[in-house]
Amino acid sequence: MHNTALAFLLLSLAVALVVLFGVNSLRKLVNNIRERKASAHRAAIKERIEGFIDRPEGEFHEAMVDFTAKALHRDKSYRALVDEYLLGALELPGNAHQSRLIAIAEEMQFPEECMAQIRSRNLEISALGSRRAGLYNVKEAVVEMLLVLDNLSSENQFAVLLALARIGNKEAMDLAFEKIKTSVIINEQAAIGILSSFPNGTDKRKLFKKMIRSDTNYIAELFLKATENEMAASLVDDMKTVLHNGSKGVRAAAVRGLASMGANAPLDDLVQALEDNDWEVRALAAKALGPVGTPKASIALFKALSDQQWWVRQNAAKAMLCHPGYETLFLLAAEIGDEYTRDSILSVLEDGGNPLLLRYIKIMAA
Amino acid sequence: MIVYFLYLLMRVVVMFVLWYVVVMAGVGVLQMLYALYLAPRHVAREKSFEYQTTGASGNVPPISLIVPAYNKKDDIVESIKLMLNLNYLNYEIVVVNDGSTDGTLDTVINAFSLHKTTYPIREQLATKKIQGVYYNPDIPRLRLVDKENGGKSDTLNAGINFSRFPYFVSIDPDSRLAANALVHIGMAFMHNKYTVSVGGIIRISNDYGIDDGKGGSLSENIWVRFQMLEYFRSFLVARIGWNSINSMLIVNNSFGAFQKSVVIQVGGYSPGVAGQDMDLVIKLHQYMRKKKYKYRVSFLPYPIWWTVVPDNLASLFRQRRRWQSGLLDTFGRHPEMLLKPRYGIPGMLAMPYHFLAEVVTPCIELLGYIAIPLAWNFGFLSLESMVLFFTASLGFGMITSLGALVVEDFTHPKFLTMKDSLRLSFLSIVENLFYRQLTLVFRLASMLLYRKYKQEGLKRRMA
Numbered sequence: 001m002h003n004t005a006l007a008f009l010l011l012s013l014a015v016a017l018v019v020l021f022g023v024n025s026l027r028k029l030v031n032n033i034r035e036r037k038a039s040a041h042r043a044a045i046k047e048r049i050e051g052f053i054d055r056p057e058g059e060f061h062e063a064m065v066d067f068t069a070k071a072l073h074r075d076k077s078y079r080a081l082v083d084e085y086l087l088g089a090l091e092l093p094g095n096a097h098q099s100r101l102i103a104i105a106e107e108m109q110f111p112e113e114c115m116a117q118i119r120s121r122n123l124e125i126s127a128l129g130s131r132r133a134g135l136y137n138v139k140e141a142v143v144e145m146l147l148v149l150d151n152l153s154s155e156n157q158f159a160v161l162l163a164l165a166r167i168g169n170k171e172a173m174d175l176a177f178e179k180i181k182t183s184v185i186i187n188e189q190a191a192i193g194i195l196s197s198f199p200n201g202t203d204k205r206k207l208f209k210k211m212i213r214s215d216t217n218y219i220a221e222l223f224l225k226a227t228e229n230e231m232a233a234s235l236v237d238d239m240k241t242v243l244h245n246g247s248k249g250v251r252a253a254a255v256r257g258l259a260s261m262g263a264n265a266p267l268d269d270l271v272q273a274l275e276d277n278d279w280e281v282r283a284l285a286a287k288a289l290g291p292v293g294t295p296k297a298s299i300a301l302f303k304a305l306s307d308q309q310w311w312v313r314q315n316a317a318k319a320m321l322c323h324p325g326y327e328t329l330f331l332l333a334a335e336i337g338d339e340y341t342r343d344s345i346l347s348v349l350e351d352g353g354n355p356l357l358l359r360y361i362k363i364m365a366a
Numbered sequence: 367m368i369v370y371f372l373y374l375l376m377r378v379v380v381m382f383v384l385w386y387v388v389v390m391a392g393v394g395v396l397q398m399l400y401a402l403y404l405a406p407r408h409v410a411r412e413k414s415f416e417y418q419t420t421g422a423s424g425n426v427p428p429i430s431l432i433v434p435a436y437n438k439k440d441d442i443v444e445s446i447k448l449m450l451n452l453n454y455l456n457y458e459i460v461v462v463n464d465g466s467t468d469g470t471l472d473t474v475i476n477a478f479s480l481h482k483t484t485y486p487i488r489e490q491l492a493t494k495k496i497q498g499v500y501y502n503p504d505i506p507r508l509r510l511v512d513k514e515n516g517g518k519s520d521t522l523n524a525g526i527n528f529s530r531f532p533y534f535v536s537i538d539p540d541s542r543l544a545a546n547a548l549v550h551i552g553m554a555f556m557h558n559k560y561t562v563s564v565g566g567i568i569r570i571s572n573d574y575g576i577d578d579g580k581g582g583s584l585s586e587n588i589w590v591r592f593q594m595l596e597y598f599r600s601f602l603v604a605r606i607g608w609n610s611i612n613s614m615l616i617v618n619n620s621f622g623a624f625q626k627s628v629v630i631q632v633g634g635y636s637p638g639v640a641g642q643d644m645d646l647v648i649k650l651h652q653y654m655r656k657k658k659y660k661y662r663v664s665f666l667p668y669p670i671w672w673t674v675v676p677d678n679l680a681s682l683f684r685q686r687r688r689w690q691s692g693l694l695d696t697f698g699r700h701p702e703m704l705l706k707p708r709y710g711i712p713g714m715l716a717m718p719y720h721f722l723a724e725v726v727t728p729c730i731e732l733l734g735y736i737a738i739p740l741a742w743n744f745g746f747l748s749l750e751s752m753v754l755f756f757t758a759s760l761g762f763g764m765i766t767s768l769g770a771l772v773v774e775d776f777t778h779p780k781f782l783t784m785k786d787s788l789r790l791s792f793l794s795i796v797e798n799l800f801y802r803q804l805t806l807v808f809r810l811a812s813m814l815l816y817r818k819y820k821q822e823g824l825k826r827r828m829a
Contacts, residue, residue: 006750006757013761020768021791024775028787031779091416124410131414158557159414190556193425310486343486350483352503 034077041081049085049104053097060100068107083110083132090135102137111138118144127159134163142172149179158186161194170203174210181216188222195226205234212238212257217247224253228260236261240269248278255281259288267292271300279309286312290319298323305333305341313341317348327357334361373746380741383734384755390727391762393719398769401603404610405776408667417549421453426552428456429623430534432525434518435474436464438539443477445539450507454548459508461539462525465494465515474510478502485509491523491634499528519635519642522619526626526634534629538620540674542571547670551623554664561662562625562650565617568601569781570594571672584786587677592801595794597675598770602667602777609665613716615651617663619643621671628653628661639699640819641692648700651712667777683808690812691819693724728809731759735803760798767794 052063071082086105089095105111110132117129118141126148133141145160157180164172184191198204208231211223220242227235236258243254255273258265265288273285286304289297301323304316320326330349334342342365349358420426431449435442442461449459463471474480480500487496494516501509513524522536533555537543547566554564572590585591608614617624619635619642632649635642647663654661676682697704697717704721706713738755741747771790774781782790812819 003750006753009754010757010761013757013765016765017761017768017795020765020772024768024772024791025784025788027772027775028782028784031775032784035780088418091419093419122407122410124407124414128410128414131416185558185560187427187556187559187561189425189427193423193556196425310488314486343484346484347486350485350501350503351506 038077038081041078042085045082045085053100064100064104064107068104071108079108082108086110087132087135105136111136111140114138115141115144118148123156127156130156130159130163134159134166137167139167139169142167142169146172146175146179149176157184158190158194161186161191162197165194165198168199168201168203170207173198173207177211177214177219181214181219184218188225191222192226195223196228200231205231208235209238212242212254217249220246221249221253224250224257227257232257232260233264236266240266243269243273248281251276251278252280252284255284255288259284262291263293265289265292267294267297271296274300274304279307279312282307283309283311283315286315286319288319289316290322293323298326298329302329302333305344306337310340310344313344314347317344318351321348321351321353327354330357330361334364339365376741377746380737380747381751383730383737384747384751386727386730387734387755388758390723390731391758391766394766395762395769397607398599398603398766398773400610401606401773402769402776404606405667405773408606408777412668415549415553417453417546420553421546421549422455424455426454426456426549427533427555428458428531429454429548429552430525430529430531430626431457431459432522432529432534432536433459433461433539434464434521434525434536435461435466435470435539436515436518436521437466437468437470439466439468439470439473441540442470442474445542446474446478446508448542449537450505451545452543452548453545454552456531457507457548458530460525460529461508461510462521462528463510463512464517464521465513471510471512475500478505478508478510480508480510485528487511487528490527490630493520493524493527496524517637518619519637519639522642523634523637526629529626532626533623534626535621535623536619537671538673541620542672543621544670544672550666550668550670554623554666555625558662558664560660561664562628562654563614563617563647564623564664564666565605565614566621566666566668566670567605568597568618568621569672570597570675572674572677584782584789585677589679589682590675590677591790591793592797593675593682595767595770595790595797596801596805598774599767603766603770603773605665606667606773608716609663609667611711611715612662613712614663614665615647615712615716615720616644617647617665619646620673624650636699639692640688640695644692644696645699648696648703648712648717651709652700652703655709655712683811686805686808687812687815687819690724690809691816693720694813694816695820697721697725724809725813728806728813732803732806732810734759763798763802764795767797770794 048067052060052067055063071079083105086101090098090101095101114129114133114136115138117125118133120126120129130141130145130148133145142164145163148156148160161176164176186194198207208223208227212220212227212235214220214223224239224242227239232239239254239257242250243258246254251273255270258270270285270288270292274282274289276282276285282304286301289301298320301316301320304312305320307313307316320329330345334345342361346358346361346365349361433442433445433449446459446461461474463474480502482498483501485499485501487499494514496511496513498512499509500512509528511524511528513521525536526534535548535551550566551564555561570585570590570593572585572587605614622643624646628650629646632646632653636645636649639645650661650663676685703709703713704717709717734755738747738752742749742752768791771787771794775787
């Protein structure tokens with residue numbers, strides 16, 4: 001019995017070794033052949049699609065139908081390469097042929113595939129499905145994606161939110177954030193990046209307007225931080241309100257949102273924010289006053305140069321460097337301020353300020 | 367009576383050695399099978415990433431690359447140049463010169479035309495005295511910090527104090543980063559806000575070009591080839607498994623990413639410790655578990671970091687001595703974590719397993735290679751049992767190595783050519799008949815010399 005068991009073990013071992021060796025070699029061989037074929041196909045697909053993508057509507061449609069009809073009869077790996085090309089092209093922000101690339105995807109029946117993938121129990125496959133649904137603008141997938149949000153997985157949360165933002169469905173985004181407001185897994189930068197992907201327009205403005213007043217501070221902060229450019233200008237009154245009434249985090253986020261307006265940021269509110277109890281709010285306000293090169297802003301920043309917090313002093317000095325006539329104020333601050341004020345001024349001047357002034361203040365500091 | 371008792375005792379010892387080795391080898395095979403099961407998931411996961419947009423996006427977590435440099439004059443400039451060209455928008459490079467005596471400081475200053483500045487430093491971790499900060503406004507990403515010699519932990523802590531961003535990556539000057547390395551790291555932090563640390567696969571760059579090994583080939587050096595296999599087995603297969611249960615205990619400090627605030631909370635890298643990397647990760651596990659915080663120590667099975675490995679026996683022994691001493695050091699510093707339910711799977715499973723696999727197994731396996739044939743010769747053991755021992759020890763090892771090659775091919779199919787893959791497949795057999803035993807001897811010798819190494823380590827820095 002003992003011998004039989006051992007013989008069985010040895011035989012199993014030999015078989016396992018042969019199988020593994022065979023599997024490894026065979027996989028490698030098949031991969032090599034596939035990759036060689038795929039390289040040729042990749043180039044051909046790119047050439048073919050780029051050949052008709054910018055033709056007039058009628059010609060484009062005809063060429064697209066011809067291309068997809070042939071592609072649909074090819075094997076799965078060929079269709080995967082078409083998918084890979086389309087996703088890569090759609091991923092590039094501001095692609096001029098977005099609607100046409102989506103039309104090709106629809107002809108290739110990729111949206112149906114996405115829906116099936118999103119429903120997959122394999123979380124990674126489901127995340128891939130969401131990514132494709134977002135890029136192919138599959139509006140029908142919104143409900144499926146919202147259901148996926150119930151299964152908490154970081155990849156899925158990221159992929160679903162990004163897809164919903166790309167599709168630009170305000171109600172869906174609203175619902176999604178309502179669902180995850182107590183269980184956000186993605187980090188702040190990821191959420192801001194996702195919100196930036198939401199197409200600009202009335203829906204985005206309405207969504208942001210509602211969310212920056214959210215009773216969940218974290219959600220309000222996210223939307224405030226994601227506010228930029230024209231959106232910030234249209235939400236300026238809402239941001240001012242939360243700047244004066246919100247929690248510490250919300251106030252800081254509101255300053256960040258206002259800062260995205262650059263030179264058009266509301267001066268009085270930012271100057272007031274420089275007096276905030278929280279140092280982070282003051283530091284951000286100092287930074288925001290950089291592009292606002294008015295005398296009032298310069299005087300407020302001059303005061304901030306002697307703030308107790310390092311970041312506030314540092315940001316104030318950096319911001320002042322953008323203001324005309326900063327040399328006089330720096331000189332005055334270096335004379336009447338303490339060593340910490342001088343340190344901040346020196347470090348900022350070393351990053352690209354007036355070299356003569358730098359030398360003079362260095363001597364003064366010594 | 368006494369003779370019979372001794373006979374019984376020896377039989378028990380031999381049987382223990384036999385079954386211990388069989389069980390541990392079996393666990394190795396199970397780990398490999400588990401990694402094989404998980405590998406396709408990682409491939410699918412990678413497909414859901416968007417490298418182009420993430421790399422170019424401003425909405426990514428800002429990362430500080432901290433490069434501790436001690437007598438690295440020959441590698442440092444090339445390394446910094448590569449780091450300056452990564453596909454990522456928000457990052458800075460903080461090179462920390464640890465009082466080098468070979469002119470590393472001047473080499474970097476001259477190569478990048480840096481000049482001394484008075485940039486203020488937030489001293490959140492205690493370090494040796496900072497002697498100067500150097501900067502060139504035309505290369506805003508790069509800053510050089512010069513400090514008194516204090517060892518690697520002290521150097522990394524100085525880098526943490528100086529870094530401006532909420533995440534940092536520690537990277538050795540002789541390591542090379544793939545162009546998308548920070549995108550991978552950034553995504554790991556973006557996808558999960560509870561991520562406190564991220565490690566990646568180490569790839570061997572001897573004779574290989576980085577990024578898919580373009581322009582390179584398998585090294586002709588046999589030691590390098592053996593280490594390639596060993597790295598697939600230990601760093602890919604094992605870590606995929608530990609990662610799935612959030613119990614990674616090691617994030618190599620020649621390339622590891624961390625959330626700065628948490629590292630500061632645990633006091634940064636421990637000075638004077640040989641295995642700073644494992645020590646820090648264990649401190650993170652302890653801290654987060656004690657505080658009952660949600661957290662994740664993540665592993666990315668993608669080749670994002672390349673390093674040069676020893677190509678001769680002497681340097682291989684030195685490396686293994688450093689590793690083994692680091693392990694002993696860390697286990698000695700954190701015995702309280704072993705088998706404590708409070709520390710969850712890392713304390714109840716990962717720590718004991720690492721202790722058994724890395725400290726106990728080398729002793730027992732080597733004992734087995736000597737005792738089992740002797741026991742068979744003197745009639746303590748049957749021939750079948752001896753065959754079972756060698757089958758488990760060598761045969762299971764071969765299966766694990768070959769399986770690791772399959773996992774590697776799944777996760778990164780373009781890395782090895784067909785020819786190289788076949789060569790390594792044959793080598794995975796040979797490895798178990800010779801190289802593995804050699805490393806066991808190295809480990810055992812390192813443990814015997816541990817006290818001496820520790821004494822030496824107090825006097826000289828651990829490069």
